[in-house]
């Protein structure tokens with residue numbers, strides 16, 4: 001192997017010396033020589049990077065997603081021969097989304113890796129996304145060597161500074177001996193209490209530095225471990241309020257799923273016969289085919305869910321942060337309701353909606369406590385009937401005309417009918433996301449994996465990759481994507497092909513960035529500025545170019561066959577469905593509007 | 606789709622206010638802002654100040670001042686924040702602060718807490734006697750006096766500092782530097798809940814014979830690591 005011709009270049013850094021073989025005899029300029037002069041490598045695991053990997057192994061991490069690069073190379077080198085399955089992604093944003101979705105499906109924090117500078121900044125969108133959805137995730141980023149930090153060195157970014165506002169906590173590793181402990185702590189913290197993303201920035205010298213210490217077992221900082229039980233007084237007060245309600249309504253948020261409280265939540269609602277609405281992240285917390293379930297409320301939620309929210313006198317809100325897509329204008333949100341708010345994060349209580357009965361604790365534990373404290377169920381027969389009437393009055397439907405372009409809702413329903421209850425749906429962001437949420441009947445938690453709070457176009461495909469690797473092989477993973485969203489992370493198709501992942505990407509192709517087009521029609525007099533995407537590639541052919549199977553659908557009578565074939569195909573497939581470009585998402589609550597005033601058509605906005 | 610149009614549907618008449626509080630006639634009035642002094646005990650590690658200040662700016666809390674310094678416990682620091690917010694805003698600020706991992710404890714100080722601020726004032730030196738008189742009046746100290754400028758230091762509560770600044774205006778204030786308030790709870794009450802001061806016998810003695818009698822604010826935060 002050749003020596004680097006440039007003595008000042010760092011041959012361990014392929015960005016600077018791309019001809020040098022980094023794995024062989026490379027001399028890291030940052031001083032990573034072992035005492036006998038050999039360069040630290042996988043065979044000598046006693047360095048910071050090996051401690052990082054040991055910490056991940058001791059946290060039982062099985063899969064990690066990332067992209068190589070100069071500053072993270074020592075960690076990658078330590079992954080060589082590790083039991084951890086590393087999936088190289090095409091773009092770091094994909095790595096972050098994949099790790100996020102992996103975490104959602106697996107119920108343990110997903111892990112992603114990136115190098116310093118552009119690697120780290122590419123992760124940012126995915127970290128922010130995980131943060132907004134309280135998804136447990138650990139990001140490991142390489143950093144320039146400590147002595148160069150602050151000098152605007154090649155590929156240097158103040159990663160902890162950039163990610164401070166979008167992480168639960170981040171760490172700048174400063175010591176090879178403790179770096180393994182830090183990574184373990186960060187991993188544990190991500191999944192503790194209210195989950196969220198954490199990050200450890202790893203300067204190259206810390207990764208290369210010697211240590212012979214095995215990292216401590218992953219443990220979160222003591223202060224960050226919340227008490228699962230709520231205090232008895234607040235439980236009592238909440239129980240009394242629920243007992244006397246005449247129009248009680250459960251509102252289950254993403255926290256019910258993240259807190260593994262679906263069993264308790266289901267038992268509570270059924271035992272006391274309280275109708276249930278969910279938030280969008282709460283989809284799957286309660287079976288949508290249960291007669292108590294009114295599906296999800298909010299901007300594009302069902303009419304009946306929004307009517308129920310508007311008229312309830314006691315809202316039992318569990319694990320929700322009352323996001324504005326749920327509440328509309330706060331002035332009109334559940335205006336007559338006493339609010340019982342159960343959350344593990346005290347800062348969510350009365351942040352957006354004042355809680356009359358705050359109950360801080362773990363969702364499942366607290367629901368059990370409230371249930372035990374209740375002496376009777378609320379008398380809500382009439383209210384339940386009212387909710388059933390609303391369901392009749394505002395059904396979710398759409399018109400099918402065989403001579404017209406295919407309705408996107410029809411495609412969603414066709415895939416739902418062809419798959420089991422445990423199939424996992426991921427989505428991009430836009431109209432297709434709403435149809436996937438509205439027209440698929442979710443019955444299990446962790447089956448709807450989407451970008452809620454940040455609303456990140458491009459989440460769908462890398463999300464499907466993460467979900468696929470977290471789920472058992474016999475579960476279907478379907479990504480409903482928009483043409484615009486798909487294009488944002490389409491390069492990850494190369495990963496799906498390389499790993500031969502059984503994923504079906506269904507592109508609801510309307511040749512618009514449709515949600516924008518819908519708003520332009522509603523609020524900008526139909527001026528389609530920059531929302532017409534009539535230069536869309538042929539996604540089925542593109543899929544074939546990547547090595548995936550491609551399908552195309554233009555007519556209704558092609559749907560059933562393609563659904564069958566695409567699901568049967570054992571590998572990644574892309575179904576380019578040319579849907580009605582004029583179809584809009586309804587019902588719709590205008591931003592900041594009253595939930596009960598949802599529009600069913602454009603002229604009601 | 607069927608179902609009555611928005612204007613034909615039953616709509617509730619009740620309302621909440623902008624803070625999400627169900628409107629009853631008393632609560633309808635806009636919530637007044639008040640000034641709160643919040644004390645946060647934090648791990649003294651790099652970046653903690655930027656985490657705290659970043660939190661306040663991105664959550665749009667109205668921050669008046671922020672001071673920071675070590676405590677008697679090695680590795681701990683105290684951040685004193687003065688915020689002007691509504692009651693729910695102050696509550697939210699405290700809870701968000703508490704969520705930061707390096708934050709150990711957060712307390713809001715009572716109205717009788719001991720508070721102090723330090724200001725340095727540079728005024729024109731043409732009337733040294735008059736400047737000196739005002740400095741005496743506010744129990745300040747002259748730190749530098751030259752033919753053209755005089756620099757004085759005043760410490761005290763916010764009101765006293767404001768008054769002093771007003772009094773010095775007559776000479777023409779050239780430059781001013783204020784530290785912002787720092788504060789401790791009075792007597793035996795801990796400044797942040799559960800705070801356990803790390804102190805040695807020497808510290809106790811010093812406290813017992815009442816050092817800092819001159820009210821020098823810096824003395825209050827001088828760390829004592831000799832235990």
Ligand SMILES: Cc1ncc(C[n+]2csc(CCOP(=O)(O)OP(=O)(O)O)c2C)c(N)n1
Nearest residue numbers: 430431432455457482483484485513514515
């Ligand atoms: C990264 C990103 N950029 C911009 C937006 C704004 N945005 C929200 S929905 C949307 C349109 C999405 O279009 P497409 O993916 O084709 O889905 P469709 O609405 O047509 O189903 C856009 C541009 C966004 N959410 N995310």
